[in-house]
Amino acid sequence: MIKFFIDSKEVTAKKGESILEVARREDIYIPTMCYLPKATAIASCRMCSIEVQGQEGFVLSCNTPPVEGINVITNSDSLYHERQNIMKLYNVNHPLQCGVCDKSGECDLQNKTLEFDVGEQDFAVRDQARKKKKWGIHTYDPALCILCEKCATVCNETVGNEALFIKPGGYKSHIEIDLSNCIQCGECISVCPVGAMASTDFKYTSNAWELDKVPSSCAHCSSACSLNYESKDGTIMRVTNESDFSSLCGAGRFGFDFENRVLNKDENAFNEAIESFKRAQNVVFSSFITNEEAYILNELKKKLGFNLVNEDARLFGEFMKNFSTTASESLYNATIDDLKISDFIISIGCSIESDNPMIKFAASQAVKNKKAWVASIAPVVEHDISNVVSQYINNEVGSEEAALAMITDTFIEDKASQQTFFDSLDLGYLSGESNISEEELDLLKTKFARKLNPILVIGEDVINHPRAKNIALLAGYLQKSELFKVIIVPPSTNTLGVSLICDLDKPQDGFSVGYNAPADFTLSAKGSGDLDMPALNQQEGTFVNIDKDLVVLNAAIKHHGYELNDIANALGVESENIIDYTSKLGFKTIEFDDLDNYYDNVGNAYRGYKIESKKNRKKATLDEVEELAEYNGSVVYARNPLRQFSSFTKDCKQLDAKLELVGSEQFALASKIKSGDHVKFSVDNVEFSRVFKLDKHMKGTVAYNPTFDMDLKSSGYRYNQVKLEVINE
Amino acid sequence: MNQEQFNDRNVSDDGYLKVDIADYPTTPWGRFKRVVDRTFKLELFVGLWVVLREMIKFDIHTVKYPEEKMPIGPRYRAVHEMKRLWESDTERCIGCGLCEKICISNCIKMDTKIDENSRKEVSEYTINLGRCIFCGYCAEVCPELAIVHGGEYENASDQREHFVDFAQMLTPIDTMKEGKQLEFEGFGAITPHEDERVKKTPLAY
Numbered sequence: 001m002i003k004f005f006i007d008s009k010e011v012t013a014k015k016g017e018s019i020l021e022v023a024r025r026e027d028i029y030i031p032t033m034c035y036l037p038k039a040t041a042i043a044s045c046r047m048c049s050i051e052v053q054g055q056e057g058f059v060l061s062c063n064t065p066p067v068e069g070i071n072v073i074t075n076s077d078s079l080y081h082e083r084q085n086i087m088k089l090y091n092v093n094h095p096l097q098c099g100v101c102d103k104s105g106e107c108d109l110q111n112k113t114l115e116f117d118v119g120e121q122d123f124a125v126r127d128q129a130r131k132k133k134k135w136g137i138h139t140y141d142p143a144l145c146i147l148c149e150k151c152a153t154v155c156n157e158t159v160g161n162e163a164l165f166i167k168p169g170g171y172k173s174h175i176e177i178d179l180s181n182c183i184q185c186g187e188c189i190s191v192c193p194v195g196a197m198a199s200t201d202f203k204y205t206s207n208a209w210e211l212d213k214v215p216s217s218c219a220h221c222s223s224a225c226s227l228n229y230e231s232k233d234g235t236i237m238r239v240t241n242e243s244d245f246s247s248l249c250g251a252g253r254f255g256f257d258f259e260n261r262v263l264n265k266d267e268n269a270f271n272e273a274i275e276s277f278k279r280a281q282n283v284v285f286s287s288f289i290t291n292e293e294a295y296i297l298n299e300l301k302k303k304l305g306f307n308l309v310n311e312d313a314r315l316f317g318e319f320m321k322n323f324s325t326t327a328s329e330s331l332y333n334a335t336i337d338d339l340k341i342s343d344f345i346i347s348i349g350c351s352i353e354s355d356n357p358m359i360k361f362a363a364s365q366a367v368k369n370k371k372a373w374v375a376s377i378a379p380v381v382e383h384d385i386s387n388v389v390s391q392y393i394n395n396e397v398g399s400e401e402a403a404l405a406m407i408t409d410t411f412i413e414d415k416a417s418q419q420t421f422f423d424s425l426d427l428g429y430l431s432g433e434s435n436i437s438e439e440e441l442d443l444l445k446t447k448f449a450r451k452l453n454p455i456l457v458i459g460e461d462v463i464n465h466p467r468a469k470n471i472a473l474l475a476g477y478l479q480k481s482e483l484f485k486v487i488i489v490p491p492s493t494n495t496l497g498v499s500l501i502c503d504l505d506k507p508q509d510g511f512s513v514g515y516n517a518p519a520d521f522t523l524s525a526k527g528s529g530d531l532d533m534p535a536l537n538q539q540e541g542t543f544v545n546i547d548k549d550l551v552v553l554n555a556a557i558k559h560h561g562y563e564l565n566d567i568a569n570a571l572g573v574e575s576e577n578i579i580d581y582t583s584k585l586g587f588k589t590i591e592f593d594d595l596d597n598y599y600d601n602v603g604n605a606y607r608g609y610k611i612e613s614k615k616n617r618k619k620a621t622l623d624e625v626e627e628l629a630e631y632n633g634s635v636v637y638a639r640n641p642l643r644q645f646s647s648f649t650k651d652c653k654q655l656d657a658k659l660e661l662v663g664s665e666q667f668a669l670a671s672k673i674k675s676g677d678h679v680k681f682s683v684d685n686v687e688f689s690r691v692f693k694l695d696k697h698m699k700g701t702v703a704y705n706p707t708f709d710m711d712l713k714s715s716g717y718r719y720n721q722v723k724l725e726v727i728n729e
Numbered sequence: 730m731n732q733e734q735f736n737d738r739n740v741s742d743d744g745y746l747k748v749d750i751a752d753y754p755t756t757p758w759g760r761f762k763r764v765v766d767r768t769f770k771l772e773l774f775v776g777l778w779v780v781l782r783e784m785i786k787f788d789i790h791t792v793k794y795p796e797e798k799m800p801i802g803p804r805y806r807a808v809h810e811m812k813r814l815w816e817s818d819t820e821r822c823i824g825c826g827l828c829e830k831i832c833i834s835n836c837i838k839m840d841t842k843i844d845e846n847s848r849k850e851v852s853e854y855t856i857n858l859g860r861c862i863f864c865g866y867c868a869e870v871c872p873e874l875a876i877v878h879g880g881e882y883e884n885a886s887d888q889r890e891h892f893v894d895f896a897q898m899l900t901p902i903d904t905m906k907e908g909k910q911l912e913f914e915g916f917g918a919i920t921p922h923e924d925e926r927v928k929k930t931p932l933a934y
């Protein structure tokens with residue numbers, strides 16, 4: 001704690017806080033141009049200069065920590081002139097094109113130019129010819145760029161892609177890109193304070209002030225990131241976010257046009273739906289659903305007695321139940337924010353790159369800021385994130401249980417409580433079967449030394465694993481041991497919420513109704529079923545995200561058809577609005593309208609509330625590790641390309657949807673196929689037909705098989721041995 | 730016709746004609762007397778005679794609309810016009826959307842898009858004249874002197890919603906080529922002292 005004064009007001013700084021951060025927390029205004037709270041201070045603009053009483057010269061408040069007892073002066077004549085001069089320099093040769101610029105109305109340069117009263121310009125430089133560049137989803141106009149470096153900073157640090165960089169050259173300096181590194185996330189667009197980095201699709205279509213802003217949560221993956229849908233005349237034009245504090249991946253930012261447009265209520269289909277519910281044996285649904293709708297389905301189940309089926313959430317719930325018996329509490333204890341400040345990360349069974357992009361964003365920040373060691377235990381090597389992953393540990397397909405057992409054995413010192421388990425481990429055998437060598441584990445152990453915030457990331461591969469139970473027990477045991485914090489990645493947007501709210505069953509034979517899942521009678525938000533439902537950007541409700549936060553969803557577009565609540569009302573589960581259920585979900589009894597959804601001045605998120613972990617007094621013993629099934633020949637891994645998650649992202653016009661089986665040369669050789677071949681194969685009785693694409697960077701005999709075109713993705717183990725059949729014409 | 734007589738509002742006392750009218754009756758008896766007077770004095774024919782007399786004299790003071798029209802002042806605010814640039818004949822409007830924003834009766838609606846040359850282009854532009862109150866705000870806010878109020882005030886229509894779109898308002902290209910686009914000193918135009926108010930933005934070359 002450091003006590004000091006800002007404009008004679010006494011304030012205290014925490015360790016590591018800069019003067020600017022303290023000022024913002026205390027609501028004291030210091031102008032900035034290049035400051036980006038979520039990243040390391042860039043210190044390129046000098047706008048944040050302050051004076052320290054009794055000392056000569058200016059100090060940059062954004063990257064200077066306070067010293068005990070000083071009095072910081074945030075405003076004086078000389079500071080005003082300094083800042084005014086900076087604005088004058090920014091304005092030299094800045095095109096006078098606010099009239100057409102997309103940023104007009106929310107432009108930092110515009111605002112600060114007016115704030116510092118730069119009405120005329122007394123000096124000039126010969127301008128350069130500067131060409132606009134088009135880089136896919138973003139367009140760069142160097143003439144508008146003020147070289148604040150925010151875009152390059154997010155790209156390198158927050159996203160971890162190192163695509164953008166500054167091409168130095170004095171007055172000719174500009175931003176350049178290595179397009180092969182760019183993942184088209186649009187973070188650079190969101191932080192640009194001027195109109196230089198702009199969205200290609202949005203460009204010149206609307207002005208900032210014409211758009212209706214609806215704060216909501218992203219519906220595509222379990223991070224449920226905070227975002228704003230911005231719409232004009234009933235069409236979403238773009239998605240923005242609190243870019244100072246939070247991030248979005250490309251799917252969230254550009255995959256917003258998945259609404260289901262219906263013109264009116266289809267009464268016949270509605271009546272059919274009611275009848276179908278009445279005689280349904282099963283009601284199957286996906287986890288792209290709000291808590292309130294899941295609650296309604298559960299109430300309907302109580303009333304009508306059908307089997308409520310959601311394999312994805314049921315398996316996840318099962319996993320959490322087992323986890324809690326060794327962890328002694330119902331939930332895992334880490335969040336994405338913890339991951340950002342972690343210094344040692346082990347991920348097991350997770351596609352760090354694409355399962356949940358925020359995991360990768362966070363890992364990148366941990367690597368850049370905390371020098372974190374990131375180990376990825378998986379049968380595949382995701383080469384695109386090699387600048388984030390420090391150590392790839394390639395286990396054999398199916399051997400995740402053995403891998404986690406070996407990790408547990410390596411890190412746990414006090415083995416007394418689970419002695420039988422540790423005694424039963426045949427490390428030599430496990431190492432042989434899983435193909436994880438002792439050296440790899442030793443390296444991991446060495447890197448672990450003196451780390452303060454280690455985190456274990458548990459991915460979808462092991463949640464849907466044949467040996468999920470013991471893996472869950474091991475993960476819980478590791479959390480309980482306090483060696484690691486644990487984060488478990490829910491496979492779909494609201495898997496966690498559904499697993500907490502619904503009492504789920506295994507499917508049985510008989511007539512079934514599906515909600516965003518194929519069935520005899522289907523309610524679909526894709527518009528492809530028997531009755532149209534509102535999509536997740538047309539609904540009010542809540543999700544429980546990976547951080548165990550209950551977050552708010554608001555409707556950006558009107559839906560003119562029926563919604564699930566209408567069906568529930570007709571079936572006797574009555575309530576005027578669907579959000580009346582928010583306070584009844586079984587968490588906190590806060591009404592929907594009273595839920596917060598904002599960021600404060602320093603970036604603390606007030607989004608809904610955190611679901612509390614419950615104590616679990618059951619005691620479980622770890623099972624022996626079972627012998628492994630072998631996976632030979634061609635193995636495909638159900639893994640979506642980045643920016644694709646489900647049939648909802650598939651048709652978004654700004655997201656490319658390549659349905660390709662991507663594999664290595666070795667895979668091609670082993671399967672006797674070549675790049676461009678059309679192949680057919682089946683996984684869990686579902687037939688896939690894909691074009692094979694060779695990826696020179698990939699290794700091993702596992703190929704990626706996208707599943708985002710499936711109406712309901714399989715909840716089986718994600719690796720499958722397949723027989724490929726070439727069906728070229 | 731000269732318009733000074735219309736703009737001149739300094740009417741002196743001499744010009745007034747005092748009319749001598751009796752007060753209205755307040756008692757029932759008074760009212761009864763007035764009815765009787767009006768009925769039997771044939772006042773109607775007095776008026777008719779005046780009309781007839783003036784007709785025969787052929788000294789007519791009314792404007793014979795629609796053959797004859799009154800000239801209007803430059804600051805008159807009638808149906809909008811869209812101007813073109815003298816240099817290139819292209820439209821002046823840059824699609825900034827300020828007119829749409831400022832319009833207090835919400836009757837301007839426009840859409841913009843990016844064109845082949847990566848410039849902003851107006852793709853739709855209409856003014857609902859049925860709602861327009863001809864306040865002139867759009868013309869005043871326009872940074873490009875693109876939208877101005879013209880003198881065309883005849884916009885009767887059999888449609889309640891009478892739209893004007895961009896193409897109708899824009900100076901026809903032939904008129905432009907002939908150099909016949911009219912500049913207005915009227916609403917939305919630069920003021921006479923504009924030169925003094927322009928600020929420095931020096932160019933070094």
Ligand code: SF4
Nearest residue numbers: 098101104107194195
């Ligand atoms: S970047 Fe800002 S100041 Fe520059 S033209 Fe655009 S709106 Fe105007």
Ligand code: SF4
Nearest residue numbers: 155182183185186188
């Ligand atoms: S879109 Fe994302 S990855 Fe691409 S340059 Fe921008 S920040 Fe970097």
Ligand code: SF4
Nearest residue numbers: 145146148149151192
């Ligand atoms: S493009 Fe925008 S964010 Fe990037 S340096 Fe230029 S002004 Fe800053």
Ligand code: SF4
Nearest residue numbers: 218221224225249252
């Ligand atoms: S897809 Fe996931 S990571 Fe991307 S913006 Fe949406 S919630 Fe966030």
Ligand code: SF4
Nearest residue numbers: 822823825826828871
């Ligand atoms: S204010 Fe002028 S330039 Fe801007 S859109 Fe309207 S007419 Fe066009």
Ligand code: FES
Nearest residue numbers: 043045046048062
């Ligand atoms: S905010 Fe400190 S230098 Fe830009």
